[in-house]
Amino acid sequence: MDWDKLRIFHAVADAGSLTHAGDVLHLSQSAVSRQIRALEESLNTTLFHRHARGLILTEQGELLFDATSSMNKRLDAAAARIRDSEEEVFGELRVTTTIGFGTLWLAPRLPHLYEKYPDLNIDLMLEEKVLDLPMREADVAIRMKEPSQADLIRKRLMSVRMRLYATPSYLAKHGTPETQEDLTNHRLICQNLNSEQVGAGATYVQTLLANNVTSMLYVNNYFGVLQAVIHDLGIGVLPDYVIQDFPDMTRVLPDSESAEIPVFLAYPEEMRQSKRISAFRDFVQEEIIAHRKQLSQKENS
Structure with a gap:
């Protein structure tokens, strides 16, 4: 033909x-x-x-x-x-991840990547849908579970847990719950169980709702949940990675959390030698190390 x-x-x-x-x-x-x-x-x-x-x-x-x-x-x-040269990193890199992780963790850290590689152009695709990397719907993905597609290089980056958070001003006005049963006296802010989300997050929300919670605010992504919590609307179910950038947030019921959620970085085998992907992978790993150090310092302070 x-x-x-x-x-x-x-x-x-x-x-x-x-x-x-x-x-x-x-x-x-x-x-x-x-x-x-x-x-x-x-x-x-x-x-x-x-x-x-x-x-x-x-x-x-x-x-x-x-x-x-x-x-x-x-x-x-x-x-x-x-186009990937031996020494330079430039051109477009299409990155896909969830709305929550992309808006709350990745996007705020991208200035560090652009400072190092000003000629790199990131196309950040935020959606819950799993894009097909081998079919080039994206170049690299950060996912909240291990990818099942064949012909992918995958690396576990870290683990996330869903926890309960509120602002000090909300807790000062409405009181701090001591047990899950006390949540019945508060508004719970979370993703709707019908929204696309990781299984561990949905299971955790179901556990909380079993405590006769009567006042609810459902949002279909964690950025919206965070905004509602910041504006004192209630107690929110949020991934623990948000705390680094919002240190004034107070964790509620410290013994309550979801099961562990693994975070993976993945890209096609055929792009193993890509300098752009190598630069992005190294950047994410460096930011995670800094993230862990800051969380450790906060927990020990």
Whole structure:
């Protein structure tokens, strides 16, 4: 199959228009149209439905577009590896992690990475959905469980536990619970059990709710939970890593916490030699060491 025709087909399918694809490819509309007709003839099929408002892929066109999309991702990965020089770290690095970890722990520390590598561009994709690293939906991931996908290099970074936190001003006004049963007199702020979250977090919330908690605020991510806690709305279920950046927060019921949640960094085997990923991995590990030291100092003070 002609690579040039496939490249043009992909551009047309992506743009939904011969004219727009021509602009991207720096070709005339007629030249693009000829290449698409030639490709359809070689495959003996119709790849697009022609409409006045543009082009729509046929079922056969969808199959081919899936294939060319996969090819493009592989080519992008190869190009990224080629661009990684022996001594410099530059270019785009697509990092995916959860909304909570990304907003509350990772993003506040990125200035340290940019100070060291000013030519590195981070595309931070925060969502609970697990992106497909081998298919190049992202370059590197930080996940709250060990990745199950094949062909990934994975490294355990640290462990997290869900705990209860409130502001001193909230506790001064409403009192400090001494047991889980005392939570019935407080508003509990947490993720809804139907929200995407790690199993240990959901199990912990279920345990707390068994204490006849009547006043609730549900938020679908931990950044929202933290904001509600900061504004004295109640006692929040939050990951323990938030405390480093919010030292005035008070832990409630110190003996109460979730099961251990492992945190893993993962990236495709094919990007083992990537200087960008190596730089990001080392940065995260250095920040975790500093994080542990600060937590240890806080606990011993």
